[in-house]
Amino acid sequence: MSSNTTSGRKRGKGIIFVFLTPAILLYVFLFLYPAGDAFRVSMYDWSGFNFDKATYVGLENFRDAFDDRWLGVAFTNNMLIMFAGGILLFTFALFFAVVLANRKFKGRTFFKTAIFLPLIINPVAIGYLWIFILQPRFGLLNTLLRSVGLDDLALPWLGDRTWALAWVIFVIVWYFIGFYMVLLIAGIDGIPKEIYDAAKVDGASGWQLFWRVTFPLLRDVLAVAIIYWMISSMQTFGVVWAMTQGGPANATHTMTTYLMFQAIPTVGSPIFRMGYGTAIAVLLFFLVFIISLLFFRLSRREAIEY
């Protein structure tokens, strides 16, 4: 009986291995190999064509990256999106999640759908939509401001360095808020009702319920959400590309848009620096990796069990 069980287990493990093999192979060939190859390419001066003609430059591309003032601007913008955008995003996402997790709230499905809706639209389309809203002469926002007599506030929003960046951050937050709201609602729904009931019996107010029950018990979900935001904020591309293409005067570039500019020649900007662009991508990889590691370390606590 026991030998049968052992051979059964062995067979089970074998089957698991068989089923896992395709996934592992895909992971190796579609992720590990290209990622590893990127490290190699980042050490070459390469146009993107005919790798035979590429020149090995060692770490020179990385040295160039540290000397590149516009990459510095792009990195700062990524940090602003991550932290300023993150504070904005999680404040609103948490607020909406708490309000809309309440089953007594009328119209919760409508609001949840409305807030989530931007996420199902392509970010490039979202970018173009906002260009028209922010157009200085006939855009919706300035027309509205002028109609209520606030002509002085009708600014060329995307043409000013500071405002352009502020709007880019706002639109990114607006775009992603629905996703994080849904994530947090799922977390709130998972908190047993009995805990709230017990707190209420102890006389907790609504505010206390949030700070003493909801917020602490959402910690694990929040940690996952924050790490996901950190990674995605470092990879921000579509909205920025469509809204400003990194302008005006390179003021709204993120690392990914700047990387694109350097690596992929286009009709408007025929720069052939695939090696340098890949070096930026490698730096980005390490940045995301370090940030993720740090955050996981900081938020490491025992899992909460109800």
Added chain:
Amino acid sequence: MNHKIKLLGLLVVLVLFASLAAGCGTPATEAPEPEAPEAEAPEPEVEEPEMEEVEIDMFHFFSEGEAIQPMMVEWGEEFEAENPGYTVNWTWAGQEGAVQLLSARMNDDDAPDASFTSDVLLAGFAREGVATPVDSYLDEMDYEGSTRWGDTFYEGVLSNGYNEDGAAGAHFYGIPTGLHFSGIFFNQAQFEENGYEIPETFDELIALCDEIQANDGIPCFSGDNYANYNARPLRYIWRRLVGNQVMYDTALNVEGTSWVDTPEFLEGAKLGQKLFMDYYVPGWQGNEWPTGQADFANLGEAMIFMPTWLPSELLDIKADEMVLDVFPVPNIDGGWEGAPEYEMKFNGWFIPEGAENPEAAIQFIKFLTTKKSMEEQMLEGEIASPVIGVALPTVLESFLPQLEEGVGVRFGGGLDADAVEWEEAVFHPLVFDLLVGNLTPEEFIQQLQEFHDEFYGN
């Protein structure tokens, strides 16, 4: 066990039977045909030489259904009909991913026989050894076999495909099939109604703008957001003050050149700043594409600096009252006195390194540049032709004298092809600050020199 032996036996029998049957069907030697009665000896059949089948692999940046793409497919079919044995295969890569796809194919030793390009991209392709020289093909006869092929093109246009710093040396690397000018678009109806004249100098342009803004109450110019576009009017002004070569050499840090020591650069910066600050949409600060075009098309502004592909972009959005017309960028009194230069951009073809059938592709490109094909392209796509003797689309007729007598220079004066990194890192950000008034023209020139030295120092 017995069962298995039986099964094996059955299989052996089946195989033997099948072999026997096959042997019966095809005799090893055919029985001789009975001799035919003698008859007149037939004419010996002349064996036609076996026609060589050639597949031409054409790589285009259009998507299916875009612009004149269906017409190109038709041309391919016409060419196949006229040249039996040739098959034209197209790849429609689409603008966005075209360069990546081309690079992937070339890295995989699957280079197409010819690839579409713009003159600016071509410069990079030539420099990086992606494009091969085409001088020898230009020395061949044209498709009809009547003229040297290279002589059928306007010299000023063809020269934009010549690259001094190509990987294979100074050669022609591209063959133009379409041509765009840079000009100033306006609403002809508005001009006629108010009796406005087409300006021939920048002074007249400024006077016209004053008149328009006073009479019509709309800004003279619409803005745009591409840094490259924003910088164009300034480059046009500089070119009209000092000629393209001086600007080009200075940007490429040729010895003896300097931004601060050439007074025309400061003069041009002053004029450029005035143009933008006084005559563009008030509060304009650059980022308006594509809304700037849409506003112009709906009579929001009187004019827009744009290349001549604008009409096709405004087709579905322009107001009914808008009668689109264009004039060349005016000259500057007392400015450049050398050979007249005009801003143009060509689209065309190059032969990638590693192409399998370059000769066949060239034969097809020759077909594309026949007057017949070019006239069809002009009529259907409103695209100017680089081939001499093909009429320009009506809206572009005012550019004919330039085309016939002038020297074509790229939109960016070659900087957009040969000094792109300098433009992105140094020039465009500073131009933005000049045009929106963050820098005075003097500060702009000073900083341009400083950042320029720093860029080349690194």
